[in-house]
Amino acid sequence: MTENYQQQLIEKFKNRSAKVAILGMGYVGLPLAVVFAEAGFEVTGIDPVESKVEALNRGESYILDVPQEQVQRLVEQGRLKATTDYAALQEADAVSICVPTPLRKTGDPDLSYIVSAAEGLAPFAHPGMVIVLESSTYPGTTRELVLPALCAQPGLEIGDNIFLAFSPERVDPGRKDWTTYNTPKVLGGITPRCTEVAAAWYGAALQTVVPVSSTEVAEMAKLLENTFRMINIGLVNELAIMCNRLKVDVWEVIEAAATKPFGFMKFTPGPGLGGHCIPIDPLYLSWKLKSLNYTARFIELASEINTNMPRFVVGKVQDALNDHRKPLRDSKILVIGAAYKPDVDDLRESPALDVIHLLREKGALVSYHDPYIPTIEHNDYHLESVTDLMAAVREADCVVIITNHSVYDYPALLEQARLIVDTRNALGKLGRNHPKVVRL
Template sequence: MQHKTELLQKIEDRTATVGIIGMGYVGLPLAVVLAEAGLTVVGIDLDEDKAQAINQGESYIEDVPAKTVRSLVDAGRLSATTDFSVLQNCDAVSICVPTPLRKTGDPDISYILDATQKIAAHLHPGMLIILESTTYPGTTTEVILPMLMHQEDMVPGENFFLCFSPERVDPGREDWTTRNTPKVLGGVTANCLVAGTALYGAAMETIVPVSSTESAEMVKLLENTFRAVNIGLVNEVLLMCDKLGLDAWEIIDAAATKPFGFMKFTPGPGLGGHCIPIDPLYLSWKLKTMNYTARFIELASEINTSMPRYWVTRVQDELNEAGKPVKDSKILILGVAYKKNISDLRESPALDILHLLAEKGALISYHDPYVPSFNHDEIELVSEPDLNSALTEADCVVIVTDHDSYDWEAIAEKARLIVDTRHVVERCGC
């Protein structure tokens, strides 16, 4: 109990030092919130450029203002390094590393394993470890815990503490942030939960405790499976309405007038981002190891991943109606980020659409105010510098990401032909 008492006192006194492994879209906002609460935070990242940027008071995350980083660095409450040896001086550490899928569809937890190995090398009595990276139920207790118990005298809940708390970051949001989004937290033991609650409760408005780390891991997967399945549903509604000659958006808008029993989701070009296309497949993989098929997840994934090909077929059909083949047609993609008003390209359906059009011989280009250039699987492009010229020169404009900065009325006037995956042109009455 002495270690727990000492850790809780340090957190209360704001003398605790917290390490954050992985200073990306989850780690940096978390570091800032903890530092703003008066704790001393050290960010740890293999990317030297990120560490240098933070130490110079700069921000590379759109949701974190540079002036906030600068003020915390100047106050001595935030710093960053590539040296994992700083963990020996940390009272707590949060793991915020990526968890992608392998090409085989299996979870890739190599970043979690690497971070845990680094922590294990510097694990000391009284240390609190919280995993934030999305993963399958059982990772914390089945994978991380044994790695941390390599020392015989290290017992969870007695002389070190281990929790799981799923990140709930939604890039680009201003209403729900790291501070005010309720924080789900599960501990390996009751004492672990108390320690984790004390740390995150010092900086965040609402802590939602659950009975175990497995429950906390499952919460995150349920949240994103819910979205993936419902998006898959409305994407299939779009496909069905296309066959029936009906306007899917009119039908969805009308259904959304029901004040109960319906939640509005809209069709689009497919799923993108760090969570929704990937996280449900972690759960599906886990269930396969138990001889169970997660049928909703598999079907939703199949539908959602097919949407880029559907929209490319729509482009082909629209060009045919205009008497043009896809081959050698100038096709301009508007927006390549996975959602509006951010620069994140991860799993963006725009990339699939670009590749499919390129395979058909189209002369592809793009414009995105948030993405000046990109290189993806041998396609290297720079955003068109003059949007007006690009619009008038294009044989077809494909709207993939509906950034708020776009003037849809002007785009509708200048473009010869539009394929609108987001339904924004008709929605604005253009």
């Protein structure tokens, strides 16, 4: 019977007759759904947010990286649709779970979305189904949280008539060179048969699949990738603080070091970490290891440094205003860029949120501009992006560049501003030794 279910599924993937479902239609789920639909599969997206479901069924995209025309075409062709009803899983041969995995305010992992997805899926799981968890989380999550929900259903045997695997999402929003389609896809199953079936599914739509021996290896691989980045960003952020004390230009130091053709990888400092992975994923690993009486010291230290960068930036703003004989309180501060990285509409964990909060806490009159983020709703404030950028620049006592979107005319900003704190070296050589500019 095992061979029957296994081979039947593999054949369905080969001829693109399998029905695919994606749980969670956000920054990960929608691009993945589009890739499967483009490969010829019939895809149903399942999401509890009715506005997303309605938009998709109208053929509208709400993710910057997914073109509207593409979604509209796939919907019109009948290859992509959406619903809020888990019952749609009854017809699905393959399910990918792409739900958020944020941190709680206490710093502990919030696994409620995965638990909810597993509980919602389980009653509709059936023989001849493959399930892949994509949500970034700690090693062991697939086996400890998703597997028991499936095993509790009568008649289901993992690796026999139903198959479970983990494949970490590697989406880097805003990139055109590496996308969901061509970024190599690491994948590990609960059993070897689970790996084989899941790899056959993903291999029918994605350019490269990299099978590994277990779900834990696949889970840990994602955490290694993001821990590597987090620690190196923490290192270069601390270098920026040290260079500030030494009165050395950190940007010139980095450019000089980057001329070495081996043994060095260029990282740049900034106002803090943002996004859906790098500030969060390593802390999942650290949390898990605490339960094993081990302290992940590199992770904890890097997190401490990166978390304090918004305060360092506010200190630079305060010192810059002081040098111009102005107090921070009641000064007009214009924050340029609110998204967590350039040229995306993603505000998740953006350091701009903390910088704005800290500036307001010290009595500054803060406004912001971001062409991709029309409004900000944070814990203690609501702001709308200014409509006339250059008028706001001229009016501000200090302009703080947080996110270096490519659409900005930086020479014009420099010309019109009274004072600029540039946390991203967005002004480049224009800002070096310029009397109006303070760099990180």
